[in-house]
Amino acid sequence: MQLRGGNGHGTLCQMTQISPALQAKEPRRVKARFIAPLAVVLVFVMGVFTVAILRVEANIRDQDIAERTAAVEKLFVQKLDKDTNLMLATMRALMTNPSIERAFRDLDRPALTRQLGPLFASLRDKHRITHLYFTGPDLINLYRFHSPDEFGDEIDRLTTIKAKERQDAVHGLELGSLGTLTLRLVMPWQRDGRVIGYLEIGEEIEHLIGEIGESLSVDMLVLVDKRMVLPEQWQRGQALMKRGGSWERFASHVALAQTTDRLPATLDDPTLQNLLTGRTAEIEDQGRSLHLAAVPLRDAGQRHIGDLVVIRDITAMKSAFQWSIVAVTTIGLLAAIGMIGVFYLALDRVERDYRRQHDLERQLLRVNAEYGRILQLEKLSALGTMVGSIAHQLNNPLVGVVSLAQLAERGVDDPARTREMLREIRSAGEDCHAFVKRMLAFSKVSRFDSKPTPMAELIEDTVLLFRQTENRNLPVEVKLPDEPVVLTIDPILIRHALFNLLVNAARATTDNGAIVITVEREDEPAQGRPGWSLAVTDHGQGMPPEVLEKIFVPFYTTHSDGTGLGLPVVQHVALLHGGQVSASSESGHGTRIAIWLPTSLPDSAENKSRTS
Ligand SMILES: Nc1ncnc2c1ncn2[C@@H]1O[C@H](COP(=O)(O)OP(=O)(O)OP(=O)(O)O)[C@@H](O)[C@H]1O
Ligand SMILES: [Mg+2]
Numbered sequence: 001m002q003l004r005g006g007n008g009h010g011t012l013c014q015m016t017q018i019s020p021a022l023q024a025k026e027p028r029r030v031k032a033r034f035i036a037p038l039a040v041v042l043v044f045v046m047g048v049f050t051v052a053i054l055r056v057e058a059n060i061r062d063q064d065i066a067e068r069t070a071a072v073e074k075l076f077v078q079k080l081d082k083d084t085n086l087m088l089a090t091m092r093a094l095m096t097n098p099s100i101e102r103a104f105r106d107l108d109r110p111a112l113t114r115q116l117g118p119l120f121a122s123l124r125d126k127h128r129i130t131h132l133y134f135t136g137p138d139l140i141n142l143y144r145f146h147s148p149d150e151f152g153d154e155i156d157r158l159t160t161i162k163a164k165e166r167q168d169a170v171h172g173l174e175l176g177s178l179g180t181l182t183l184r185l186v187m188p189w190q191r192d193g194r195v196i197g198y199l200e201i202g203e204e205i206e207h208l209i210g211e212i213g214e215s216l217s218v219d220m221l222v223l224v225d226k227r228m229v230l231p232e233q234w235q236r237g238q239a240l241m242k243r244g245g246s247w248e249r250f251a252s253h254v255a256l257a258q259t260t261d262r263l264p265a266t267l268d269d270p271t272l273q274n275l276l277t278g279r280t281a282e283i284e285d286q287g288r289s290l291h292l293a294a295v296p297l298r299d300a301g302q303r304h305i306g307d308l309v310v311i312r313d314i315t316a317m318k319s320a321f322q323w324s325i326v327a328v329t330t331i332g333l334l335a336a337i338g339m340i341g342v343f344y345l346a347l348d349r350v351e352r353d354y355r356r357q358h359d360l361e362r363q364l365l366r367v368n369a370e371y372g373r374i375l376q377l378e379k380l381s382a383l384g385t386m387v388g389s390i391a392h393q394l395n396n397p398l399v400g401v402v403s404l405a406q407l408a409e410r411g412v413d414d415p416a417r418t419r420e421m422l423r424e425i426r427s428a429g430e431d432c433h434a435f436v437k438r439m440l441a442f443s444k445v446s447r448f449d450s451k452p453t454p455m456a457e458l459i460e461d462t463v464l465l466f467r468q469t470e471n472r473n474l475p476v477e478v479k480l481p482d483e484p485v486v487l488t489i490d491p492i493l494i495r496h497a498l499f500n501l502l503v504n505a506a507r508a509t510t511d512n513g514a515i516v517i518t519v520e521r522e523d524e525p526a527q528g529r530p531g532w533s534l535a536v537t538d539h540g541q542g543m544p545p546e547v548l549e550k551i552f553v554p555f556y557t558t559h560s561d562g563t564g565l566g567l568p569v570v571q572h573v574a575l576l577h578g579g580q581v582s583a584s585s586e587s588g589h590g591t592r593i594a595i596w597l598p599t600s601l602p603d604s605a606e607n608k609s610r611t612s
Contacts, residue, residue, distance in 0.1 A: 030351040042336040120145040131202030172300020178237035213259040223253040224306035397428035455485040475514040497573040500566040501536040508540030535594035543585040
């Protein structure tokens with residue numbers, strides 16, 4: 001059996017310091033603390049993410065309609081310019097023809113019909129030219145090829161008046177008498193510095209709207225301000241073009257041309273007004289989503305006569321976006337659920353560990369408290385033993401002293417007997433004195449003065465001292481390492497401890513068994529600190545387990561004349577050096593008691609050494 005004495009309850013003491021703080025704490029609900037805020041954060045992040053995607057989608061749509069509207073504007077101008085150039089080339093070609101010039105000068109309408117009738121028919125059929133005018137220098141119309149029966153009236157349209165004013169070619173959009181929008185080019189015909197008249201070519205722009213709409217994948221709607229056209233004229237124009245538009249459809253505007261068969265039913269006045277202020281609008285029409293914007297339409301005099309409404313079908317785009325939002329949100333949701341799940345599991349583990357740790361701490365607290373109580377009981381019982389032992393140790397000689405004194409009183413006439421009695425009394429008194437001295441020696445052990453000490457010499461001195469007190473001349477073997485061992489210790493205390501061990505070993509040795517002293521390098525078993533062991537082994541009677549477990553209790557002794565302070569002193573000395581004592585014994589086979597000393601002294605021991 002083996003027993004270890006020393007500061008083994010240090011860990012418990014540390015626990016006792018930490019635990020009161022923890023005592024009040026209940027195990028935290030880690031999951032509840034983290035999962036709910038995490039879920040809120042994730043929902044918030046997903047909300048922000050979805051709003052961001054919706055805004056991006058709206059931006060993309062706005063950008064798309066803005067780009068298309070700009071393209072419509074540009075393409076419209078380009079097409080007008082291109083057609084104007086075509087008309088200009090045609091006009092110049094006509095003006096270089098002497099027979100046409102002659103017919104014009106001579107106001108010869110039949111000659112003009114002959115000369116230009118087939119050409120106009122071809123221009124109308126192949127190049128969509130709808131108007132060709134020959135007008136005199138006084139702006140009185142000579143010939144309208146698209147309506148030959150109407151002539152002799154004064155042309156008061158802006159393009160013609162401007163061409164006369166500037167004496168140069170003028171072109172631009174103009175509203176016709178039938179409420180149609182026409183691109184017109186008017187050019188003065190000059191010969192020898194004199195204007196002989198004006199030539200005018202025009203085309204309806206409806207086909208341009210169709211071409212632009214087709215090339216940009218949008219629908220177009222030409223709206224004209226109602227103040228610019230008379231309802232009856234507009235109705236006539238609609239009938240002529242075989243269109244079924246309604247004058248009442250919008251309050252302020254009327255449709256002149258459009259690329260769709262049917263105007264969106266949801267395009268109402270408020271939406272239109274919105275568009276006319278430069279904003280975009282989004283409407284739903286028969287399951288389609290339409291995005292609308294408007295471009296101002298100006299005539300040859302730069303008057304704002306109406307607007308070109310661009311209609312973009314965004315049904316496919318919107319549903320693609322909706323799908324991607326649904327997909328992204330679903331993936332995000334699944335990722336969030338996964339994340340929360342992983343966190344839940346991780347936190348569940350943390351919470352379980354935390355609870356386990358908490359339970360352990362509580363258990364430890366309980367054990368610690370119980371240990372404290374046991375320690376207290378042990379102390380009290382040791383105190384009881386100590387008081388009993390002191391009383392016993394002092395009572396025996398005192399009883400002897402009292403009875404001897406009584407005997408001496410009675411035999412006072414016999415001086416020899418009285419002297420013997422007095423000697424006995426003195427011997428009892430000396431026993432008491434010796435006992436008290438040993439107790440005083442025990443109390444002085446706490447004084448500590450360390451210095452580097454060669455162990456071989458220390459052991460040799462102690463064995464010499466031991467030999468003087470021991471008369472059986474028991475063999476003592478000393479086993480030291482080959483190299484000299486010098487330890488920083490208090491030599492007086494260690495010598496005292498070693499002496500105690502030798503006395504105990506000698507007392508337990510009944511035959512002539514050798515006592516062995518060994519010094520060995522040994523690491524501390526618990527913490528692995530480097531150190532040395534100084535052990536005394538005997539081959540004596542040994543100890544049963546019930547004795548072995550009490551040998552470090554002060555005043556515990558199995559000898560009638562023992563004080564039971566020998567081994568407690570040894571343990572105390574070892575503790576002062578930051579070491580410990582271990583004992584192993586087997587009944588009938590001997591005992592080994594070892595003092596383990598660290599290579600370097602702990603701070604507390606050094607401080608004691610300095611202050612002592
Ligand atoms: N080497 C040993 N072999 C067997 N028993 C021992 C040995 N050393 C100590 N003991 C037992 O341990 C008890 C306590 O020893 P300790 O040295 O503390 O006191 P003691 O020897 O009884 O008294 P004192 O040391 O005052 O003479 C002893 O009474 C003895 O029973
Ligand atoms: Mg002893």
